[in-house]
Structure formats: C-alpha cells, structure tokens
Amino acid sequence: MGENERQAVLMSGNEACVEGALLAGINFFAGYPITPSTEIAEGLAERLPRHGGKFIQMEDEIASMAAVVGASLAGAKAMTATSGPGFSLKQENIGFAAMAEVPCVVVNVQRYGPSTGLPTSPAQGDIMQARWGTHGDHPMIALMPASVQESLTLTIEAFNLAEKFRTPVILLLDEVVGHMREGIVPPRKEEIMIKKRKKPTAPPEEYLPYRAEPDGVPPMANFGDGYRFHVTGLVHDETGFPRGRGSDGDYLVRRLTNKVKNHFVPMVEEYLTEDAEIAVVACGSVARSAKRAVNLGREQGIKVGLVRPISIWPFPEKAIKDLAGKVRAIVVPEMNLGQVALEVERCACGKAVVYRLNRIDAELITPDEILAKIQEVK
Amino acid sequence: MAQLEIRLSGFGGQGLITAGIILADAAIREGKQAVQSQSYGPEARGGASKAEVIISDTAIDYPKVKEPSVLLAMSQEACDKYLESLRDDGILIIDSYYVKKVPETRARVYSLPITELAREKLGKVIVANIVALGATVEITGAVGQGTLEEAVLSRVPGGTEELNRQALAIGFQLGRKQLEK
Amino acid sequence: MAVKELLDRYTRMEKLPHIWCPGCGHGIILGSVLRAIQRQNLEPDKTTIVSGIGCSSRAPGYMKFDTLHTTHGRALAFATGVKLARPELNVIVLSGDGDCAAIGGNHLIHAARRNINLTTVVFNNSIYGMTSGQYSPLTPHKRFATTAPYGNVDHPFDLCQLVIAAGATYVARGTAYHTQMLIDLIAKGIERKGFSFIEVVTQCPTYYGRKNKLGSAIDMLNWQKEHGVPVKAAAKLPPEKMEGKFVIGELHCTQRPEYVEEYQRIIDRMERE
Numbered sequence: 001m002g003e004n005e006r007q008a009v010l011m012s013g014n015e016a017c018v019e020g021a022l023l024a025g026i027n028f029f030a031g032y033p034i035t036p037s038t039e040i041a042e043g044l045a046e047r048l049p050r051h052g053g054k055f056i057q058m059e060d061e062i063a064s065m066a067a068v069v070g071a072s073l074a075g076a077k078a079m080t081a082t083s084g085p086g087f088s089l090k091q092e093n094i095g096f097a098a099m100a101e102v103p104c105v106v107v108n109v110q111r112y113g114p115s116t117g118l119p120t121s122p123a124q125g126d127i128m129q130a131r132w133g134t135h136g137d138h139p140m141i142a143l144m145p146a147s148v149q150e151s152l153t154l155t156i157e158a159f160n161l162a163e164k165f166r167t168p169v170i171l172l173l174d175e176v177v178g179h180m181r182e183g184i185v186p187p188r189k190e191e192i193m194i195k196k197r198k199k200p201t202a203p204p205e206e207y208l209p210y211r212a213e214p215d216g217v218p219p220m221a222n223f224g225d226g227y228r229f230h231v232t233g234l235v236h237d238e239t240g241f242p243r244g245r246g247s248d249g250d251y252l253v254r255r256l257t258n259k260v261k262n263h264f265v266p267m268v269e270e271y272l273t274e275d276a277e278i279a280v281v282a283c284g285s286v287a288r289s290a291k292r293a294v295n296l297g298r299e300q301g302i303k304v305g306l307v308r309p310i311s312i313w314p315f316p317e318k319a320i321k322d323l324a325g326k327v328r329a330i331v332v333p334e335m336n337l338g339q340v341a342l343e344v345e346r347c348a349c350g351k352a353v354v355y356r357l358n359r360i361d362a363e364l365i366t367p368d369e370i371l372a373k374i375q376e377v378k
Numbered sequence: 379m380a381q382l383e384i385r386l387s388g389f390g391g392q393g394l395i396t397a398g399i400i401l402a403d404a405a406i407r408e409g410k411q412a413v414q415s416q417s418y419g420p421e422a423r424g425g426a427s428k429a430e431v432i433i434s435d436t437a438i439d440y441p442k443v444k445e446p447s448v449l450l451a452m453s454q455e456a457c458d459k460y461l462e463s464l465r466d467d468g469i470l471i472i473d474s475y476y477v478k479k480v481p482e483t484r485a486r487v488y489s490l491p492i493t494e495l496a497r498e499k500l501g502k503v504i505v506a507n508i509v510a511l512g513a514t515v516e517i518t519g520a521v522g523q524g525t526l527e528e529a530v531l532s533r534v535p536g537g538t539e540e541l542n543r544q545a546l547a548i549g550f551q552l553g554r555k556q557l558e559k
Numbered sequence: 560m561a562v563k564e565l566l567d568r569y570t571r572m573e574k575l576p577h578i579w580c581p582g583c584g585h586g587i588i589l590g591s592v593l594r595a596i597q598r599q600n601l602e603p604d605k606t607t608i609v610s611g612i613g614c615s616s617r618a619p620g621y622m623k624f625d626t627l628h629t630t631h632g633r634a635l636a637f638a639t640g641v642k643l644a645r646p647e648l649n650v651i652v653l654s655g656d657g658d659c660a661a662i663g664g665n666h667l668i669h670a671a672r673r674n675i676n677l678t679t680v681v682f683n684n685s686i687y688g689m690t691s692g693q694y695s696p697l698t699p700h701k702r703f704a705t706t707a708p709y710g711n712v713d714h715p716f717d718l719c720q721l722v723i724a725a726g727a728t729y730v731a732r733g734t735a736y737h738t739q740m741l742i743d744l745i746a747k748g749i750e751r752k753g754f755s756f757i758e759v760v761t762q763c764p765t766y767y768g769r770k771n772k773l774g775s776a777i778d779m780l781n782w783q784k785e786h787g788v789p790v791k792a793a794a795k796l797p798p799e800k801m802e803g804k805f806v807i808g809e810l811h812c813t814q815r816p817e818y819v820e821e822y823q824r825i826i827d828r829m830e831r832e
Contacts, residue, residue, distance in 0.1 A: 007407070010402055010406045010414070028643070028644050030640060049822070049826045054822060060665060063665070063666055067643070069629075070642075070644070071640035071643065071644035073627060074641045075644065075645060076644040078644070096629065176441065179415065180415045181402055181413070183411065183412055222645075223641060224604065224605055224647070224648045226604040228604065228626075229625060229626075230620060230627075231628065241574065242620075285441065288439040
C-alpha cells in the first residue's frame with residue numbers, strides 16, 4: 001500500500017451512514033428504535049454528544065419526524081432514521097417539511113412489508129412510498145446507495161441536497177446494504193463539500209420567508225435570529241401566512257415541485273452501456289448482483305450493460321429514455337413486484353421491451369437469475 | 379486468489395458473527411477487498427447461525443455467499459444444513475466437540491477439537507470462535523497471521539487481549555498440525 | 560401596559576381581526592398569554608410559539624414571534640426539537656383539548672415525563688370547534704356533540720392530574736373568566752424551569768354551547784365563574800359541595816432535573832473526556 005493510500009476500515013452500511021452524517025455536520029437526531037435501522041440511532045446516540053450535538057429517542061416515529069423539523073427550523077442539521085412501518089408513520093410530517101420547506105434527512109432502511117412483514121429481511125418495496133408516501137403533490141429527492149462507501153457519501157449528499165433545496169431528502173437503504181460490512185475509505189473533512197442553507201440578506205422587516213430566488217428556493221432564517229416569521233403546513237403566500245386561496249396553492253405547490261424538477265441533476269451510474277443491446281436497470285443491493293450478471297453476460301459475448309439510478313427520485317428519466325433509444329430490451333430486477341419497472345416502462349415509451357424480474361421471498365436476487373433473464377431476452 | 383468465500387456456522391452465541399467481522403477486518407488490513415454479512419432474526423438466535431465473508435483482490439459485487447469454498451461448522455445442525463452448499467473442492471472444518479457425525483463429502487475435512495481445547499487450555503469456551511478462526515486461517519491461508527492478530531486485538535473487549543492472543547495461538551497450532559499430517 | 564402598546568409590541572396587527580367566533584374565549588386566553596409574556600419580559604426575538612391544529616392553534620398567527628403552526632397533535636414534538644436544538648429560546652406551546660389530549664396525548668405525557676422546559680397552554684373548550692362540534696377527550700360524560708348525538712358515552716380525562724402523574728413540574732388550571740389569575744398562572748409557568756402545563760377552561764358558544772343549550776357566551780363565562788373553585792377554597796369544601804365543580808389555580812409545583820440541561824451535562828462531560 002502506497003504512502004498516499006489510506007487504510008480502509010471495515011464497517012456496515014448503517015455505521016457508514018452515521019459517519020457520513022457526522023462528516024456532513026449533523027447536530028440533531030431524533031429517532032425511534034426499529035429494525036433494521038436501529039444501529040444508526042445507536043451510533044448517533046453515542047457520537048453526537050461528543051460533537052456537541054443532540055440525540056433524542058422520541059416516544060414514537062411521528063414525534064421523531066416532528067422533532068427533526070423543529071430542530072431544523074431552529075438552525076440544526078437534523079436527521080432521523082427508520083424502516084418500513086416507521087417510514088409510513090413519518091409521512092405526514094415529511095409532507096409538512098416539504099410544504100414548509102424545512103431541510104432534513106430521513107433514512108429508511110427498507111425491510112420486507114407490508115405491515116410488520118419480515119422485520120429483518122431485505123426488500124425494496126418502499127420505492128413508490130418514498131416518492132408518494134405523503135399526501136398531495138410534492139417534490140421528493142431520494143437516494144439509493146449500493147455499497148457501504150456510498151452509504152457514507154450519499155448521506156453527506158442527502159444533507160447537502162436538503163440544505164440546497166430546503167426540502168426533506170430520503171436516503172433509501174435496503175437491509176442488505178445497511179447490514180453488510182465492507183472496507184471503506186472515509187473522506188477527510190477537507191475533501192468534502194458541505195452546503196448550507198441560504199441565509200436571508202434582507203433585514204427582518206423586509207424578509208419574505210417564502211419568496212423564492214431564481215433557483216426556486218427562498219433564503220431561510222433560523223428561529224431565534226430575529227426574523228420572527230411564521231411557518232405553517234397550510235397553503236401560504238410569500239409572507240408565510242395562509243389566505244385560503246386556491247391560487248396561492250397553485251403557485252406554491254408548482255414552485256415546490258419545480259425547484260427540484262428544474263434544478264436537480266439526477267444521479268446515475270452507467271456500466272458498459274455504450275455498445276449495449278440489452279440493459280439491466282437496478283438499484284441498491286440488487287445493482288451489485290446486476291453488475292456481476294452483466295460481467296458474466298459479457299464473458300459469453302452478450303452485449304449487455306447496466307444503468308443504476310443513484311437518485312431514484314427524481315427518477316433519471318433522460319438516462320432511461322436515451323437507453324431505451326439504443327437497446328432492444330431492458331431487464332428490471334428488483335426486490336418487489338415491480339416499482340422501478342413502472343418508471344422504466346414509462347420512460348422507455350415502448351422503444352425498448354421492458355422485462356421484469358421480481359423476487360419477494362426475502363432473498364437478494366442472484367447474478368445467475370439476472371443472467372438467465374438476459375439470456376432469455378437476448 | 380480470485381475470490382474466497384467462507385461461511386462460518388454454528389449456533390447463536392458462539393461468536394461466529396464476531397469471527398466473521400474479524401476475518402473481514404484482517405483482509406481489509408491487507409489491502410484486500412472483503413464483504414461480511416450474516417443471518418439475522420430468529421435464525422440468529424439458537425438454531426443454526428452463520429456469518430459469511432468474501433475476500434477478493436478485486437471489487438466484490440454480489441455480496442452474498444452461495445457456494446463457499448470454506449465451511450466452518452461448529453454445530454451438528456449447521457454442518458448438516460450448510461454442507462450441501464460447500465464446493466466439492468472445498469474445505470470443511472468441523473468442531474469435533476459438537477459435530478460427532480461427520481457427513482460424507484468430497485471436500486477435504488478437518489475435524490478439530492476447537493471447543494475442547496478452548497475449555498481445557500484456557501478454561502473459556504467463549505474464545506472457541508477465536509481458536510476456530512486461527513485454525514481456519516492457518517489451513518486456508520485466507521489472511522496473514524499477523525494481520526489476523528491485529529484484527530482480533532482491535533475488536534475484542536478491553537482486558538481480554540491476552541486470552542484472545544492465546545486462543546489464536548492455539549488455533550494456529552491446531553491448523554498447523556493438521557497441515558503437517 | 561396599555562392594550563394598544565401590548566398589541567403593537569406582540570401581535571401582528573395586520574392579521575387582526577382574528578378568525579374566532581363571536582363570544583369565543585380563545586381571544587381572552589391569547590391576551591393572557593401575551594400579558595404573561597410581557598410580565599416575564601421575554602425577548603420577542605428569542606421566543607418561539609408552537610401550535611398544532613384547531614381553533615386554539617390559530618393563535619400563533621397573530622403573535623409577533625417566531626411562530627410554528629404544525630400538524631395535528633404534534634406541537635409538543637416539534638417544540639421539543641426546537642428547544643433541544645436551541646435551548647436559549649423560550650418555547651411556548653398553544654394547543655386545544657382535541658389536539659393535546661387526543662391525537663397528541665402521547666406527546667403530552669412524554670414531554671411531561673422528560674420535564675423539558677416548555678410552557679404548554681391548553682385551550683379547553685370541551686369540543687372540536689374547527690371541524691364544527693365533535694366530542695373530544697375532555698367533553699363531559701352525557702354531553703352532546705355532532706358525533707355524540709345521544710349523549711357522550713366517553714368519560715373525560717382530568718388532564719391536569721394526567722400531566723402531574725406523567726411528571727410535569729408545574730401544573731395549573733384557569734378559566735377564561737378569571738383572567739387575572741390566568742395571567743399569573745401562565746407567567747409562573749413561563750418562569751418555572753421544566754415542563755409547565757396550564758389548562759384553561761374556555762367557552763365555545765357556537766358549537767359546544769349551542770349543542771348543549773348552555774346559553775350565550777356570557778352565560779358560559781358565568782358558569783366558569785360559578786363552577787371554578789380556587790384551590791384554597793376547594794380544600795375547605797366537603798366533597799359533596801365540589802360535585803360538578805372544578806378546581807382552579809396552581810395544582811402542582813415541584814422541582815426535578817430539566818431535560819435539556821441534563822443532556823447538556825452529558826455534552827460537557829464528553830468534552831472534558
């Protein structure tokens with residue numbers, strides 16, 4: 001190992017999420033114990049006070065989401081972590097955070113559902129819930145790591161995006177990535193770019209807390225900084241107050257949606273797609289199996305590649321559209337009965353045939369299964 | 379070595395998950411790639427329990443072990459349950475204290491008094507996992523002895539370093555004797 | 560302080576007149592909260608008002624502080640986040656009987672258990688007013704509501720006793736009628752470190768009053784006057800004389816370590832290590 005190379009350290013995806021949060025500057029965590037995400041709460045309970053931050057175990061999932069929003073309004077970088085049933089419970093206040101534009105990070109380590117399901121077993125069944133779990137139209141950013149290293153880097157990215165767009169960001173782990181351990185090289189502090197929410201430049205008497213700048217995002221004052229502004233989940237105008245007008249709703253909800261839609265650059269990994277005739281589209285842990293399958297397929301002379309949405313929301317529409325224009329078939333393996341496939345089918349517009357490969361027996365889809373599907377559609 | 383897949387199995391409470399973490403940690407210390415995973419939930423309490431480690435010189439994609447080339451079995455149930463998945467050219471290491479019925483297999487079989495030695499020489503069956511780890515590493519060459527010791531010492535509770543060092547030495551010796559046979 | 564000065568200093572005048580019905584007691588409670596804030600000389604820039612959903616929870620909109628109108632029942636959980644993240648802020652929670660005792664009941668007992676330094680004022684009008692008159696956990700037995708057309712089968716909580724049992728260190732009950740007492744109670748609640756809880760019995764002539772034929776707002780205020788018995792007087796009365804009446808005043812005042820300070824001690828200890 002060269003002198004400049006740093007020693008890798010062994011940790012789990014959940015532990016890496018804790019490291020990422022600390023590197024991102026987290027100073028508030030509220031949570032409630034739930035498998036398989038609890039290691040994140042445990043890690044931050046130990047580490048946060050050592051960094052001057054605060055950890056609190058709330059009385060339920062709803063309260064932890066609420067506390068996170070409250071802390072963020074008071075200026076904290078705040079996060080919560082949960083899993084399936086807890087994610088369902090948090091949805092109302094995730095909607096509040098979207099409506100009131102409160103930056104925060106929500107980690108959901110996906111487990112088998114619905115309901116209590118198989119609490120310790122992996123699944124990817126929350127893809128659509130991540131997008132549409134709370135009621136009403138709203139923007140949503142959700143990132144899906146496929147490795148322990150990425151669990152760390154995407155946690156940092158989730159905080160940055162939350163601060164940049166003033167919106168809740170979901171880190172959608174799956175149980176496989178959350179619990180597996182592998183070697184990672186944590187970045188040094190100076191190597192990380194940290195984004196902070198825009199502060200108002202106007203004096204308090206002129207501050208309009210919900211007047212957006214050209215990027216669609218209004219500058220955000222903290223409670224206690226002298227701006228004395230109002231925050232509500234009701235439809236509000238630029239002053240932050242409700243007027244009960246549908247036209248205010250039309251303007252606000254379009255702005256909220258567009259600030260992400262127009263300014264967020266979807267994140268994808270493309271692997272061997274240049275000359276591909278068949279593509280696999282897979283996320284999270286399944287993408288690891290898919291990569292092996294693609295390599296095995298290539299060994300057999302099949303022109304196959306992989307597209308991995310890293311930001312599952314907003315969905316990388318253009319990447320999939322372009323892909324559908326050049327491949328014949330797209331295989332979508334996922335640990336659910338077809339959620340990513342719906343998006344792929346929508347984006348493919350019939351230009352490529354979309355084949356589903358679904359497994360819901362609580363086992364990670366294997367490379368062999370994906371390879372068999374590739375051979376079948378070849 | 380392209381990719382070595384190891385399954386450590388037994389019953390809950392034998393410290394096999396810790397052993398798996400230590401083994402992966404040692405591989406990482408050597409600049410190799412490693413992935414460790416384990417069974418959770420009801421399966422992890424009593425009954426058969428397992429930890430899996432993949433060690434490779436190159437990036438590891440699929441993180442699960444399907445057909446291990448090394449199987450450590452520290453209970454009869456685990457041996458019976460997981461032997462089927464072991465490759466024909468693989469290595470089966472069994473703890474003779476628990477595995478009385480050695481199944482028929484084409485794999486090379488090493489039957490070692492792991493728990494017995496931990497009890498006799500150290501008076502602590504709790505370090506049987508470390509004895510097993512030492513023997514497994516000696517027989518398979520999965521990682522170096524030095525890095526394994528570093529990994530063990532960094533991951534065991536403070537105050538138990540010497541005990542674990544001795545357990546490791548017993549394991550190495552046990553493995554060496556087998557190889558000399 | 561004259562009313563005009565009080566309003567200028569602490570209210571968003573442009574948001575007035577308020578949305579509450581004629582005769583509603585909520586304005587009286589809002590006025591009492593503002594006078595208590597003024598008496599305690601809280602710095603407006605360092606004071607945050609948090610509410611849930613319901614008639615009571617519209618109050619923060621009229622108050623010139625940092626104000627947070629949250630989701631139904633969750634005001635205390637949001638407030639816990641605000642307070643823990645920024646302990647120097649004075650955090651006052653305004654809630655209603657439905658918001659606080661039903662959907663938010665769990666948050667209430669746990670905030671009390673933690674003894675976190677928040678002051679909670681519950682506007683108890685015995686009904687869900689904003690949704691036009693359904694029964695709440697504080698609607699008395701046999702009373703009528705749109706969802707209790709044959710009389711309420713439920714029995715109400717004694718919310719103050721509940722919160723005392725859960726560990727709050729300052730608990731009081733007032734009414735919209737006894738305004739001077741109410742200001743005193745809220746002011747002391749703000750002054751006390753720890754979880755302070757003030758239940759305020761108030762009138763909803765529009766829904767609760769009409770549904771139960773309780774007369775005008777003035778009749779309902781008179782009812783408060785006649786049925787609210789101060790703590791000292793209540794102690795001297797035999798139980799039969801207290802039948803149908805309720806105790807007002809300071810019910811509980813004690814001391815216990817406060818949550819945010821306790822957590823800060825851990826941070827300080829970690830820094831020393």
